[in-house]
Amino acid sequence: MxxxxxxxxxxxxxxxxxxxxxxxxxxxxxxxxxxxxxxxxxxxxxxxxxxxxxxxxxxxxxxxxxxxxxxxxxxxxxxxxxxxxxxxxxxxxxxxxxxxxxxxxxxxxxxxxxxxWESARWTDRTPDGAEPGPLTALPPAGHFDRAGLVAFAELRAPWLAAFFADVRRAAETVDAPQIVLVERESADIARWIALASTALPRESAHQLTFTTYTRRPQLARQQIIGVLPDDGQGLTGYDQRYRLHDCTGRPPTEPVTDLWSETAALVWLGRAPELFKEVAGLPGESFDAGPLAVAALCSGIPLGSACRTAAIDWAGAHTGALAEDRLPRLIAALCSPADDRTAGESAALARLCAALDGRAPAATTAPLAALVLTEAVRTSSLELPALSPSAITTEYRRRLAAELATDLRDGIANGASDPTSALRLLGVAGTLGVDCADLLPDLARRLSGALLADPGKADAPAVRSALDNHFDLRVALLGKLDDLAAGDPPAAARLLARAGLALPDAQSLPHLRMCARMARTAADEDRVTALHLVIKDAGVPLFAEPLVLRTAMRLVWDSGTPAAGQAALLLGETGSDVHRAAGTFPTLVQAALDAPADDRHAPGLARDLLRCFPDELDSRTRGALLLLEFAGDLTEGSPGHGWAARAAALRAVAEPLEPTVLARAFNAVARRLLDTERPDGELSALTACRDGELLAAYAREARTDRVRDLLRTVPAYAADCFTCWSSHPGTDPTWDTTRNGLLDEVLRPVVRALPQADVASVEAALERLQGRWAEEFRQWNRPGALSRFARRLGGRGRRSGGAGPRWNDVQPPRKDGGPS
Structure with missing residues (x-):
């Protein structure tokens, strides 16, 4: 053609x-x-x-x-x-x-x-005739011989990697910046293009566009543009459009991070351009650095750690593509001493070792396995793969055991701050046959604490491998975990749920068994039922091992407390001795004191706790429980006498008091004080206690619908409230504020809304009392009499005492209007 x-x-x-x-x-x-x-x-x-x-x-x-x-x-x-x-x-x-x-x-x-370039078929003049003669080929002129290009590459070594990185980008991206090469000879531009075309994949090399010379690079359309030094000026600072490589000036100093480009440059500098053609048929992406790096290493070309890592990763993923003669050379190159070996490279070596295990002769892979094991010991951070016994020869095993035994034992005992690192060393010791049995108890102690603190560590390959392969370590670890589970059961339960550790029948492990059972318990399970289930799984009687009860309670209620009814049930089922021995009675006490104010079980629980633990309760806790018990007595109807005084006295002993206990007790006192049955002297005691919170509870209860209904329907009750709320003026400013508020805001609206007949019934009830109560009620109830009556009462003093109606405990005023 x-x-x-x-x-x-x-x-x-x-x-x-x-x-x-x-x-x-x-x-x-x-x-x-x-x-x-x-x-x-x-x-x-x-x-x-x-x-x-x-x-x-x-x-x-x-x-x-x-x-x-x-x-x-x-x-x-x-x-x-x-x-x-x-x-x-x-x-x-x-x-x-x-x-x-x-x-x-x-x-x-x-x-x-x-x-x-410069093929002999190019002509410098027009041929005779209007049509060119036939041209079937443009045979090379021989300007790009191997030795000449290698020599040129060595002269341009500082620019090679950056140039190849830009060429790669141009081959992969349509809108990549144009590459501008500055040389004094257009022939050198052609040599640059020859270097690129040799390194590029064949298809990319055919598509590469270029020009070896132009005076106006801004108008050029090609991917690679060659210019003389004078024509390259003015292109700097336009990195989005041009990538300038001035080979007549100072060499570049910016590092190149593209591994394929770096490897390609090293291949040229290693005088082995034939490797580009050699790797063309190997699996991998077009610009994968791995196969080229493998070929370079096999040819004895030194590479940096990142390029070596790329070679290792590719080799591990394509073990079948490595020729029999290439694998030993690759392993020899990888095992050569290297000062720049990184943790990433060591990890890649470990993966390659695992990939070759069983696929290549041990005589071939033994140096690699030895290097990986040595790196694991010396760095304490390398994640070791699971290697078969045949991965390393007996000769290498003996030599490494002798060289690394001291480092291994020291690292397991105290050289590794992270127990998982010590487990990696234990794995190496097992592979090499180094005895470390005496180090297992302390390692189990450290590992158990680390696993409870961070259950995610149980997923680490080193942990799983150690527990699978070291029976003695597993037994010791489970024993330590059982001890720690007694101190922090929820953490142990989280660990077991995450790690899935099987508990052998040969070990007791009561606390761990409870934790494992709790991990399987449904979230909506009744808490007391759940407690019974976990205690049953412990497999030991509570009287023989009381701490089992503490573990069970902490598992079921975690950092919280049971409800008062649940706590009462637990105390009744197990008795006080077990709770005393297990140290769980404070949890029962807290359940009583933290119970909501409307929990009907709390007073009974307080009574049982006072009875069962008389010597264990401090004075504050005893006072709080007594107040809680007293609140129950007030509610149940058998509180005795001196309610307000007793509540105030118990409060003083129990400070700082739980708000719910205080609210329950004061609300109960207030309710009884505003009941239709009230012993004599209770109201006087209320005013005398001078407790603002108790008076506030009394005022709140007086404003309830229950009291308002009684005021509307029971004239004697309305009369009694009038006398109560009009008594003891000047005793205490808080009481004066409270009673005046109740007269004005509670009683007056009710009385004003009553039919006249009901008002008369209230007056009649007051008439039956001694003194001027009926007359004062009429004055108080007269429109406009509020301020005058309040001033009058404010200047009068009354003393409590004397018999009266069954719900009245106030002394009536004297007939002359003077103080009684």
């Missing part, structure tokens, strides 16, 4: 005119293509070029060798040279010779475009 050609230069007048024009074109090339090509094949001499160069000077002018993608998807491979004077003697002529490659086609023989 003949390549379509075109020639362009300044020519004498002809059918197509004179001046610069196409002088020879293969028939069939469309006019639109010629117009587009005309913009790409021009030539502008260097800035410092002589105006009338000699033949020798002409030979030194830059060559424009371009590979350009056209708008229709086809490609143009062109060569343009400066020829000096044209047919008329005018200077500035050039000659362009180009071949057209339709979309989807390549040069004959799958030849890369850059290999046609």
């Amino acid at each position: 003949s390549l379509a050609q075109l020639h362009y230069t300044s020519a004498p007048p002809g059918p197509d005119g004179s001046g610069f024009r196409f002088t020879a074109v293969t028939p069939g090339l469309p006019t639109s293509l010629l117009r587009e090509a005309e913009q790409l094949i021009g030539y502008e001499p260097p800035r410092d070029a002589p105006p009338r160069p000699t033949d020798e000077q002409l030979a030194g002018f830059p060559r424009v060798f371009s590979h350009t993608l056209l708008s229709d998807g086809s490609r143009l491979l062109s060569r343009t040279v400066y020829t000096g004077a044209d047919y008329s003697g005018r200077w500035g002529n050039f000659h362009a010779h180009a071949v057209h490659l339709p979309a989807g086609t390549r040069l004959p023989g799958d030849q890369l475009p850059i290999t046609a």
